[in-house]
Amino acid sequence: MPAFWVIAEHNADGSLARISAEAATLARSLAAAAGGDSEAAGIVVAADPGHAAEQLAVYLPRVVAVADAAAAGHAWAVLAAERAAAVIGDAPDAVIILGAGPDGRDVAGMLAALGGRGVLVNATGAAWDGRLTVEMSVFGGKLITTSGFTAAGGIVTLRPNTVTAEVGPAAGTVERRSAAGEPSIPLVAVLDQVAEVGAAAPIEEARIIVSGGRGVGSPEGFDLVREIAAELGGAVGATRAAVDSGWVPYSQQIGQTGKIVKPQLYLALGISGAIQHKVGMQTAETIVAVNRDPDSPIAEFADLLVVGDLFEVGRAMLVALRARSG
Ligand SMILES: Cc1cc2nc3c(=O)[nH]c(=O)nc-3n(C[C@H](O)[C@H](O)[C@H](O)COP(=O)(O)OP(=O)(O)OC[C@H]3O[C@@H](n4cnc5c(N)ncnc54)[C@H](O)[C@@H]3O)c2cc1C
Numbered sequence: 144m145p146a147f148w149v150i151a152e153h154n155a156d157g158s159l160a161r162i163s164a165e166a167a168t169l170a171r172s173l174a175a176a177a178g179g180d181s182e183a184a185g186i187v188v189a190a191d192p193g194h195a196a197e198q199l200a201v202y203l204p205r206v207v208a209v210a211d212a213a214a215a216g217h218a219w220a221v222l223a224a225e226r227a228a229a230v231i232g233d234a235p236d237a238v239i240i241l242g243a244g245p246d247g248r249d250v251a252g253m254l255a256a257l258g259g260r261g262v263l264v265n266a267t268g269a270a271w272d273g274r275l276t277v278e279m280s281v282f283g284g285k286l287i288t289t290s291g292f293t294a295a296g297g298i299v300t301l302r303p304n305t306v307t308a309e310v311g312p313a314a315g316t317v318e319r320r321s322a323a324g325e326p327s328i329p330l331v332a333v334l335d336q337v338a339e340v341g342a343a344a345p346i347e348e349a350r351i352i353v354s355g356g357r358g359v360g361s362p363e364g365f366d367l368v369r370e371i372a373a374e375l376g377g378a379v380g381a382t383r384a385a386v387d388s389g390w391v392p393y394s395q396q397i398g399q400t401g402k403i404v405k406p407q408l409y410l411a412l413g414i415s416g417a418i419q420h421k422v423g424m425q426t427a428e429t430i431v432a433v434n435r436d437p438d439s440p441i442a443e444f445a446d447l448l449v450v451g452d453l454f455e456v457g458r459a460m461l462v463a464l465r466a467r468s469g
Pocket residue numbers: 355356357358359381382383384385396397398399400401402412413414415416417418419420423433434435436439451452453454
């Protein structure tokens with residue numbers, strides 16, 4: 144029976160990335176569905192993996208923490224792929240689950256090359272029914288496909304917010320190991336790390352996104368978008384029109400040439416809902432739009448359309464939110 148492995152990502156402070164808690168929850172439920180002696184386990188590779196490994200063990204019965212001093216000052220993905228491949232071994236039926244972010248994608252590519260495993264990317268769901276089936280959103284969200292591996296196992300990258308992280312029935316064990324030998328893949332030195340302006344909340348992982356479009360009208364107009372996002376504990380998104388106008392950094396652009404997001408709530412302020420924007424946010428659980436034009440395309444796919452001026456509605460929303468939070 145297969146083993147479901149999660150290769151966990153961690154934040155700059157050493158804590159577990161939320162996507163990895165979600166991936167771990169998925170691995171645990173797949174192992175339970177597969178039954179028999181299937182196991183769900185996790186791997187943390189870091190200079191000091193202890194904190195993230197303990198956090199991952201809340202979700203998985205077994206975690207291998209690989210301490211590798213080279214992880215300080217070198218790109219994580221290269222080391223993670225190499226060290227995780229050594230832990231997993233040849234196991235052709237292993238199913239490896241990673242986050243569908245930049246690091247997860249890098250590790251998936253390297254693991255595929257190292258072990259000759261297939262990859263199913265950007266999963267929006269996965270199930271076990273005698274074999275693994277993976278749902279993916281393709282062609283900019285126009286189609287949902289269901290795919291499986293032709294081999295017994297493979298690599299899956301999971302889109303954030305696909306699974307709700309749930310802790311396991313009991314804390315798992317953490318097995319501590321030291322990395323053995325020099326990695327075979329050349330390491331990539333990290334010379335400098337720069338915090339991106341305006342990217343306080345990572346938009347791909349946000350459960351709530353408040354987005355502004357051309358209707359916001361100016362960089363100052365985005366202050367209202369930011370205030371509402373802060374009040375809701377969400378991230379700020381934008382359309383390409385707002386990004387091209389220089390009001391918001393590109394890192395916040397959602398859509399065909401920006402990021403694809405799947406929050407629980409997407410609040411669209413002054414956004415028409417062009418197809419290139421829609422493909423980046425249409426899988427949000429609830430879409431609420433504020434637009435003064437009742438016939439704007441977003442009216443066709445929003446769950447709730449408030450027809451009105453975004454500044455009037457937005458400020459009223461802020462007052463109500465602040466009253467609620469006391
Ligand atoms: C190849 C290609 C790739 C693209 N990639 C992307 C992408 O990744 N992401 C993306 O977003 N776009 C992308 N676009 C651009 C896309 O086609 C649209 O032009 C863009 O999404 C429009 O942005 P918008 O909704 O902010 O602006 P508009 O379409 O101009 O809509 C503004 C809306 O605001 C409303 N409004 C105005 N003032 C107010 C007010 N005071 N109160 C309430 N409502 C108001 C208007 O009624 C209108 O509906 C791409 C285009 C191409 C050709």
